[in-house]
Amino acid sequence: MSQTDLKTEAFVLRRTNYGETDRILNLLTPEGKIACVAKGVRKEKSKLAGGIELFTRAKVVIHLSPKSDMHLLTSAKMEAFYSRIISDLDRLELASKIIKELNRVTDQIDSPEFYYILKQSLEGLNDGLSLSLVQAWFNFNVARTRGEQINLLRDTTGAPLQKDARYAWNSTEMALSPYDGGNIGTEEIKIMRLMLVSPLVVVSRVKGLDQYLDQILYVSKQFMY
Secondary structure, eight states, rough: OOEEEEEEEEEEEEEEEEEETTTEEEETTTEEEEEETTTTTSSOOOOOOOOOOOOOOOEEEOOOOOOSSSEEEEEEEEEEOOOOHHSHHHHHHHHHHHHHHHHHHTOOOOOOOOOOOOOOOHHHTTOOOHHHHHHHHHHHHHHHTTTTTOSSSSSSSSOOOOTTEEEEEEETEEEEEETTHHHTHHHHHHHHHHHHHHHHHHTTTSSOOOOOOOHHHHHHHHOOO
């Protein structure tokens, strides 16, 4: 293998037909987002075709061009196909939204961490985890990786968040405001903190998680744009 070849794993973020038989691909890898061309992939007997389907994790070899941002995909072998996602309309819709969002975000900030966020999100959807859980975890971790400061330590007055106190989310100050009738309490705060530091599968094991997800999902959506 040439020194200019990259052997890695990848998810397809976007595919665009090019010419008569080629495709331009945006691939998300542990090394970041890579644009490449898959030559002849639309031919009937192409060996690349199976590895560049959406909702597929593949082992790929990419020949890196020293003179261009457009590289050449030379090998693609399917490692996992998340078939349960495409058989459920709601899961398919969320998975498509997640991929589209990462394609957009990685145009602005390219971090290897986005690959692992996508991998865990698709695995969670494929394994039947709650849609609200996957979306909230995804939202928080994309925001964190993007550099957003997610304040789950102090309220809008600057005071430390108190155990057994109630809060409401203040979308103007992007923090929790003390409010006796608030719908965010100790458990929601604990789970949101856990989401920022733990894999999705770990968060999914929290007992009684579902009863807190509506408010957590609402807060997580405030960080997406």
